[in-house]
Amino acid sequence: MKHPMKTSDAPSSAGKWLAVSGIVIQVLGLLVVVVVVSRAMVELNKAAFGQAGIGDPSVMGDAVRGMPKRFFVINFMSQGISAVGNLLFVLSLTACRYRTLWFYWFICIWGALSIPSVPFGTAFGIFFLVYALSRKEEFLKAPQTSPSLS
Numbered sequence: 042m043k044h045p046m047k048t049s050d051a052p053s054s055a056g057k058w059l060a061v062s063g064i065v066i067q068v069l070g071l072l073v074v075v076v077v078v079s080r081a082m083v084e085l086n087k088a089a090f091g092q093a094g095i096g097d098p099s100v101m102g103d104a105v106r107g108m109p110k111r112f113f114v115i116n117f118m119s120q121g122i123s124a125v126g127n128l129l130f131v132l133s134l135t136a137c138r139y140r141t142l143w144f145y146w147f148i149c150i151w152g153a154l155s156i157p158s159v160p161f162g163t164a165f166g167i168f169f170l171v172y173a174l175s176r177k178e179e180f181l182k183a184p185q186t187s188p189s190l191s
Contacts, residue, residue, distance in 0.1 A: 056139025063129035064147070070122030077115050081108065120161050127155075127165040134172060145180035148173045 088097075088104035130148065133139040152169030155162040173180065 056137030
């Protein structure tokens, strides 16, 4: 059955734009996490071994005590960035009814990978899997396009 607001079976350009933008935001969020965690590890290494290769245990202890707070902040930031990308995916799927084979597989894989990311990733991951798997025929029947923005 056709969506009442949809006049064509062709994938919408707005849906494609939202899907690709969501992927870009997810990648940027991942890069932020990698950079921040890498910097934290460098600082921890400097505290552990000092400049001359001999570390001060009290400095190391202070550095280790600060890590849980830092990683909590990193997790909160990454979940916020990821939520923006996930909301773009939801809009692409529901409002624009974007249906292509590449997006189907992306949503299934992304949903499965998101489930361990409690709490928001779990909710989005379950939604993506249930939504995509329950509408598999719509994605498989849709005219296929590449994920480029052109």
